[in-house]
Amino acid sequence: MASRLQRSTLKLVNLARTQGLQTALLHATNAVAWHVVPSRRAFARSLEHERVLAQEFDQTYGVETAGESPLTAVGVPPEKAGRGNGLYRGIWSGVFHDALRETQLPLERFTFVDYGSGKGKALMLASAYPFRRIVGVEFAPGLHEVAVNNLGVFHSPGQRCLALEAVCADALEWEPPVEPLLCFFFNPFDDPTMERVVTRVARSWRQAPRDIYLLYVNIRDVSEQAHVFERHTALTPVKRGRHCMLMKVTAGR
Ligand SMILES: C[S@@+](CC[C@H](N)C(=O)[O-])C[C@H]1O[C@@H](n2cnc3c(N)ncnc32)[C@H](O)[C@@H]1O
Incomplete structure (x- = not known):
């Protein structure tokens, strides 16, 4: 638990350093909302459930579709990734x-x-x-x-x-x-x-x-x-x- 908190704090400090305090605060607020806002908590549970179903789909057909990737990690320049909603x-x-x-x-x-x-x-x-x-x-x-x-x-x-x-x-x-x-x-x-x-x-x-x-x-x-x-x-x-x-x-x- 302590190490998770330390990791989150470190991530926020890094974010504040590289992208500014406003971005870091927005990120922190969002992270807290995932734990306390009922609709967000329900969506987080669906994400977990669908992750398992996606892995089953991949195993059944021998393909690779599960998981999420930031678009910048799969060859999209940052200025284009933003207009593509940022994520696969x-x-x-x-x-x-x-x-x-x-x-x-x-x-x-x-x-x-x-x-x-x-x-x-x-x-x-x-x-x-x-x-x-x-x-x-x-x-x-x-x-x-x-x-x-x-x-x-x-x-x-x-x-x-x-x-x-x-x-x-x-x-x-x-x-x-x-x-x-x-x-x-x-x-x-x-x-x-x-x-x-x-x-x-x-x-x-x-x-x-x-x-x-x-x-x-x-x-x-x-x-x-x-x-x-x-x-x-x-x-x-x-x-x-x-x-x-x-x-x-x-x-x-
Ligand atoms: C949420 S994913 C959906 C993936 C897929 N349609 C599916 O249903 O499994 C959105 C995809 O749109 C792609 N995308 C975003 N902007 C695009 C653009 N301008 N031209 C082509 N693809 C784009 C992203 O790279 C990403 O793979």
Whole structure:
């Protein structure tokens, strides 16, 4: 206990030295909140539980998706890591399947695109549905490489889509394919980046009108970023729950 306290104190002193007192205080307040705020404590328990499930997924399929990585540790420069929310974390299987079920779309007509595909967990989970094909776009070279390895070994008896592809690119520069799309976002970007990516998708729709749906998933609460979608004139809301939001790209309001 004493050594844990010492380690935490040392970390804060270092943080204050390198990033200033304000950052250190913010960090300390956050750390305390994880222990005392009921919603944060519940989320911390879910994180622990999902960590175990993620390890089981990896063991079952011989892949590597579990754990979290700061984006700066997997080849993303600090200025870009900030607009990518700073962290890799694989989607939780239960939340993913709930969100996909909620869409009630004829999935066999769609290409699934995971914006910020990390190590490919959502791509592998999506292959249980009859998509035309599945594409993941990831800008961290270290994560993309793991995704390619994962897709190379992944096989599941329940697999209904075999056309899986991982692309290493920045979502801000990647052109969406001219096909009906279900664009999946597991909380990958900060607000300005999300807005720019949505604008890019909407522009692609204007150039070639087709069915394009956006599925935004947040394991805490979609209200964290719902405002970005709600104010975007090219999006029409379809459904909203606590963890997922479905929108359709249309001609605009
Ligand atoms: C929360 S992780 C989600 C991983 C994956 N979608 C999944 O569900 O398992 C978000 C991912 O978005 C990626 N990302 C953030 N900004 C990006 C950008 N501009 N272009 C491509 N990928 C980006 C991060 O590197 C990170 O791997």
